[in-house]
Amino acid sequence: MTQNTQITGGCQCGVVRYSVETLGRSSVCHCRMCQRAFGAFYAPLVIVHGLEWTKEQPSYFASSNISRRGFCNQCGTPLSLENVDDDQIEIATGTLDDPERAPPTVQINHRYACSFSDGIGALPEPDKDTIDGNDAWNATVISNQKP
Secondary structure, three states: OOOOOOEEEEOOOOOOEEEEOEEEEEEEEOOHHHHHHHOOOOEEEEEEEOOEEEEOOOEEEOOOOOEEEEEOOOOOOEEEEEEOOOOOEEEEHHHEOOHHHOOOOEEEOHHHOOOOHHHHHHOOOOOHHHHHHHHHHHHHOOOOOOO
């Protein structure tokens, strides 16, 4: 049996899709621009090589004088961080069809991290009743996201 080595991904609505040849360094960035762009405590990003937009192109926002951020203009999914001066492209790790392929190996701009972000992994999991309730609720959800 052959293993699928194709690296693909896209936005949540399926309008924008991509493929890449190889993955580079995978990180989480704590800078305020990334926090705001992702609406999260940090942005998981992976450097990619050989990026090809295979279905539609992302829209872009020039988030600084040196970079622009790609996103889907239909569903709003953050897709890329592209440096204009060195052609480095990072893809939002969560948009990979298999994000397990790019576990983070380094934190970037950690000095800007929210004070509580390092402790997130140590937070307790909910009790069994809450987990069962969440599972029951999740079973009722019909996702509009594309696989």
